[in-house]
Amino acid sequence: MDQPEHTDVVVIGMGPGGEYAADALAEAGLHVTGVESRLVGGECPYYGCVPTKMMIRAGNLIAETRRVPGMAGTSTVTPDWSPVALRIREEATDYWNDKVAADRFTDKGGHLVRGRAKITGAGQVTVTGADGTRVFTARKGIVINTGTDPAIPPLQGLAGTPYWTNRDIVQAEQVPESMIVLGGGAIGAELAQVFARFGTAVTVVEALPRLISFEEPEASALIERIFSAEGIRVCTDAPAERVSHNGTRFMVHLDMSTLTAERLLVSTGRRVDLAALGVAAVGLDDQARVIPTDGWMRAADGVWAIGDVTGKGAFTHMSMYQAAIAVRDILGQGGEPADYRAVPRVTFTDPEVGSVGLTEEQARAAGLRVRTGTAQVPYSARGWIHKAGNDGFIKVIEDADRSVLVGATSVGPYGGEVLSALQVAVRADVPVATLRNMPYAYPTFYRAIEDALAKLGSS
Ligand SMILES: Cc1cc2nc3c(=O)[nH]c(=O)nc-3n(C[C@H](O)[C@H](O)[C@H](O)COP(=O)(O)OP(=O)(O)OC[C@H]3O[C@@H](n4cnc5c(N)ncnc54)[C@H](O)[C@@H]3O)c2cc1C
Numbered sequence: 295m296d297q298p299e300h301t302d303v304v305v306i307g308m309g310p311g312g313e314y315a316a317d318a319l320a321e322a323g324l325h326v327t328g329v330e331s332r333l334v335g336g337e338c339p340y341y342g343c344v345p346t347k348m349m350i351r352a353g354n355l356i357a358e359t360r361r362v363p364g365m366a367g368t369s370t371v372t373p374d375w376s377p378v379a380l381r382i383r384e385e386a387t388d389y390w391n392d393k394v395a396a397d398r399f400t401d402k403g404g405h406l407v408r409g410r411a412k413i414t415g416a417g418q419v420t421v422t423g424a425d426g427t428r429v430f431t432a433r434k435g436i437v438i439n440t441g442t443d444p445a446i447p448p449l450q451g452l453a454g455t456p457y458w459t460n461r462d463i464v465q466a467e468q469v470p471e472s473m474i475v476l477g478g479g480a481i482g483a484e485l486a487q488v489f490a491r492f493g494t495a496v497t498v499v500e501a502l503p504r505l506i507s508f509e510e511p512e513a514s515a516l517i518e519r520i521f522s523a524e525g526i527r528v529c530t531d532a533p534a535e536r537v538s539h540n541g542t543r544f545m546v547h548l549d550m551s552t553l554t555a556e557r558l559l560v561s562t563g564r565r566v567d568l569a570a571l572g573v574a575a576v577g578l579d580d581q582a583r584v585i586p587t588d589g590w591m592r593a594a595d596g597v598w599a600i601g602d603v604t605g606k607g608a609f610t611h612m613s614m615y616q617a618a619i620a621v622r623d624i625l626g627q628g629g630e631p632a633d634y635r636a637v638p639r640v641t642f643t644d645p646e647v648g649s650v651g652l653t654e655e656q657a658r659a660a661g662l663r664v665r666t667g668t669a670q671v672p673y674s675a676r677g678w679i680h681k682a683g684n685d686g687f688i689k690v691i692e693d694a695d696r697s698v699l700v701g702a703t704s705v706g707p708y709g710g711e712v713l714s715a716l717q718v719a720v721r722a723d724v725p726v727a728t729l730r731n732m733p734y735a736y737p738t739f740y741r742a743i744e745d746a747l748a749k750l751g752s753s
Contacts, residue, residue, distance in 0.1 A: 298431045301327040303624065304419045305437045306411040306571070309336025311600040311613030311620075312439030313395060318621045320404040327430050328404055329411040329421050334395040336441055337460075338610045345382040345464040346484055350642050352378045353491035357524075357644055361682035373492045379467045387464075413572040417596055435596035437620060438585060439613065440571055442564035442602045447476075450536035455544065457537075457558040460485075469494050472555035474546050476534060478505035480641040482561035483517060487643050490526045497553050498526060499546060501533035506641055510654065510689055510703045512668070513647045520645070520685060529553075566603055589631025591620040598624065607637045635700075636721035640710035645671075645686045648713030651701035651720040654691050663694040669745030671706040675737040680707060686739075688712070688746040698723045704743075712740045726750065 302324040305316040313335060316328040333340050362369035383389050396406055407430075409423025417432045444459035446452065458466075460481060469492045475482045478500035490496040498505065498521070504514035505521070505528065518528050529548065537558065538545045544558040569580040576594045578585060584605030585593045593599040598620040601613035615632070622629045641647040657664045671677040671686035678684070686706020693700045702716035719729055726747060734741040 298418070298429045299327075301325045301405065301430050301432055302434045303327070303437060304329060304411070304430050304432045304435075305439060306413075306419060307331075307336065307438065307440035307601075308334040308395075308399070308406075309439050309441045309601055309613055310338050310610045311617035312336065312437065313399065314614050314617040315437050315439065315600065315621050315624075316399055316404055317402055318617075319624060320399065320402040322621075322625055323403075324434065324624075326404045327407055327419075327432075328399055329407045329409060329419065330392075331408070331410040331423075333390065333392040334399065334406065335392055336439075336613075339395075340387045340390055340392075341461045341464050343610055344386045346460070346481075346488075347642060348381050348386055349378055349464075349488045350484060350644075352381075353488040354644050356491045357683065365682055373469075375466070375469045375492055378492075382464060390465075412570070413575045413597075415575050418575075432596070434624060435598060436576075437624075438571070438573075438593065438597065438599040438603060439601045439617070440566070440603050441613075442566055442608060444560065445563040445565035446560055447534075447562050449534055451539075452537040452560075455537060455539040455558070457544070457560050459560055463559055470555070470557040471495065473497075473557040473559055474499060474544060474553050474555040475559045475561060476546065477560065477562035478502075478528070478530070479508070479561060479563065480506060480639075482559070483521075484642050485559060485561065486526055487521065487524065490521075490524055494557075495555070496526045497555065498528050499532050499534055499548070499553065500528070500530045503531050505530065506647060508653075509641070509647055509649055512687060512689065513649070513703055513705050516645070516685060516687070516705060517641075517643055517647065520643075564602065564608060568603075587616075587632075589619075590623040591616050591632065592623065606632075606634055607639065609637075609639060612637065633721070636717050638710075638713055638717050640713065642710065644683070645706045646709035647703070647705050648710040648716075649701070649703040650713060650717045651699070652691060653701055653703070654689075657691050657693070657700050662700065665692045665694045665751045666690065667692070667746040667749035667751070669742040669749060671739065671742055674739070674742040674745060676739050676741065677706070679737060680739075683707060688716075688742045690716070690743070690746045690750065692726055692750050694751075696723070697726045699726065699729070702746075706739055706742075708739055712743075715740050715743060 308330040320326040359371040409421040414420045472495040546553045574580040585599040600616035602608040668689045691701035704712040734744045
């Protein structure tokens with residue numbers, strides 16, 4: 295066995311949380327070894343949030359231009375993907391080069407090791423990279439931030455075909471003439487709309503009865519209606535049975551029909567491989583789908599886990615939130631443990647779907663006495679003024695026994711921004727009476743919160 299190298303903390307996976315933790319611990323003077331098998335920064339900057347939101351910004355510009363007639367004159371727009379592809383290469387990902395992020399860490403005194411890490415004992419991590427194998431022993435502990443990979447369903451015929459995942463589609467230099475999106479969750483819905491706006495004939499295939507099925511049914515219904523209006527074909531309750539590729543085109547076989555397209559995007563969720571990570575060596579279940587943690591992100595003695603792998607919400611903000619807590623714990627600084635009551639999530643379709651806390655169904659399942667209130671954005675003053683593209687609603691979920699909001703959904707223009715007020719209300723248990731007894735700026739989109747509160751109990 296190789297001679298172990300000693301370090302204070304090994305951070306496995308330098309996604310947003312891992313990078314944050316590694317940087318902060320190195321800055322605090324610890325000897326930190328950060329291990330990364332792909333790119334420092336993780337999924338978000340290179341294959342996730344950042345490039346996809348650049349695409350969405352471009353798609354939304356096209357949609358806004360198309361809304362000019364009847365409101366501000368005439369307009370024509372000729373979509374061109376090349377500035378989007380170039381922006382993703384040059385501004386977002388530096389041609390999928392992580393030098394800036396890697397230097398940020400090493401400039402703080404961190405030690406970056408390229409390779410795949412496996413936990414091989416208490417406080418022990420073995421890294422296999424291009425230069426061979428190195429073994430590290432961590433005096434203080436191990437931080438796991440290994441994130442997720444695209445989950446590829448075991449569909450007959452799929453393996454070996456040139457399907458895309460999010461990691462391929464962000465590198466597209468041209469838009470395809472047609473595309474089937476397998477999976478209508480947040481990622482599938484966002485990308486379906488972008489490509490449709492750039493001229494691709496898009497079909498979304500979803501096995502469940504509705505798109506973005508983790509959100510309120512009203513949000514799914516609205517997005518499905520808007521997708522249809524934009525020419526996106528939506529097939530729900532439609533589990534794919536098998537896939538084939540004839541060299542140029544994909545065929546996706548459903549129960550009663552077969553869809554065909556030039557490209558196939560697989561966006562059917564994310565997966566972890568805890569066995570490959572060797573978590574059994576520290577007493578954790580390596581067949582589990584997530585690593586359970588306590589409020590300070592401790593998963594086992596001397597092991598912290600943060601980010602997607604904890605199953606508390608696969609979001610960059612969650613990864614960084616948890617990283618800050620783990621850092622405080624490792625440095626013995628104490629502070630508040632993690633609180634997941636008001637986790638915000640945004641699907642960046644147009645309109646944006648923002649939500650926080652519990653949905654109505656979740657609140658009822660939790661045994662709460664629930665009252666809901668819904669306001670339609672088009673009927674608010676701002677929605678009426680906005681006119682074209684004003685679809686949306688605000689729905690609030692009240693725990694009637696405590697008279698506080700336990701969840702809310704904000705769909706509409708800037709729905710993700712409007713969510714901020716609702717997040718504070720849920721997180722801080724602001725009494726509904728207080729929320730009702732304050733002025734809401736006129737004529738803003740968030741003012742529809744006041745209308746939704748006024749309707750509590752009437753819907
Ligand atoms: C298309 C898409 C769009 C998204 N959009 C948003 C959004 O708008 N907003 C949002 O909040 N979130 C978004 N997300 C989710 C977001 O990208 C993740 O939640 C975020 O990256 C945080 O993940 P993480 O920190 O757990 O790890 P990741 O970012 O997944 O990083 C984990 C890192 O660990 C490395 N690694 C894994 N195993 C090992 C090992 N054994 N040894 C060494 N290194 C290893 C990986 O190479 C990777 O770099 C999006 C995701 C996708 C796919």
